[in-house]
């Protein structure tokens with residue numbers, strides 16, 4: 013995945029937003045201070061595009077915070093996180109925020125197929141209606157395999173709710189997810205670029221991982237929906253795994269009995285595997301994973317096993333010692 017490493021993200025400590033400042037900004041937003049919001053969040057204008065249709069889910073934001081999942085460190089300032097992204101459909105640099113505004117979020121349909129009681133294609137807004145009671149905000153650290161990390165308040169719902177919605181059959185063991193495939197709204201998504209024509213981006217996990225309480229379907233960030241560079245309208249977050257597992261802009265969710273092969277796994281299996289759990293002691297073939305650069309503070313910090321979420325997920329892997337769990 014690492015095509016070239018840029019160090020443009022070296023940001024000074026003083027630019028990071030302390031958690032308390034961010035959450036007091038949110039209280040203000042919750043009180044309906046939309047004008048204030050526009051000046052607090054200049055990115056908001058950028059996150060929208062003249063061709064965008066109104067978002068019927070907008071009233072669900074900001075969602076109620078769930079503080080159960082503690083994170084260490086400082087929340088990454090919004091303008092830093094929203095301008096340092098991996099979304100290869102829009103280019104190989106980290107600075108794809110502007111180009112990602114070409115993403116058209118409506119209509120957006122998601123197909124549920126494979127080993128399910130009944131295959132269905134549902135509109136994203138219909139899915140949102142079904143899961144709205146469990147919509148919440150959780151702050152997770154995202155740890156990229158390239159050894160950078162960010163601490164982001166994500167809005168979304170537990171992946172277990174998505175599984176419930178899909179009604180998988182008892183033989184289903186894995187979930188395979190696909191990103192859209194449309195060079196008209198993602199010009200870099202063309203044959204010969206990166207994947208030799210093997211778009212779309214694909215990722216997968218086990219059903220057991222999907223049902224873990226940490227697995228989260230993200231529909232917004234920093235208290236608002238439709239954040240294109242973050243993979244709107246819906247992407248995955250499994251914070252104990254390297255970020256490439258966190259597939260963006262999902263249009264298909266398939267239940268299977270066979271382990272799916274991800275986009276990067278297909279390209280470079282020896283470097284990017286199926287499990288991809290964060291482990292500081294297991295180096296990437298080309299660099300160490302012992303530490304990471306926090307893009308918010310600019311500081312280097314020690315990487316933690318399972319990105320610090322071992323209490324929740326280590327049990328998932330106890331009988332899988334012979335697997336390549338860390339790549």
Ligand code: MTE
Nearest residue numbers: 097098099100156191213255256258259260
């Ligand atoms: N999903 C798609 N469809 N395309 C991508 O290029 N990049 C992945 C992941 N999901 C990617 C993707 C990688 S490598 C990382 S580190 C995270 O998204 C980055 O998420 P962020 O940009 O929201 O920080």
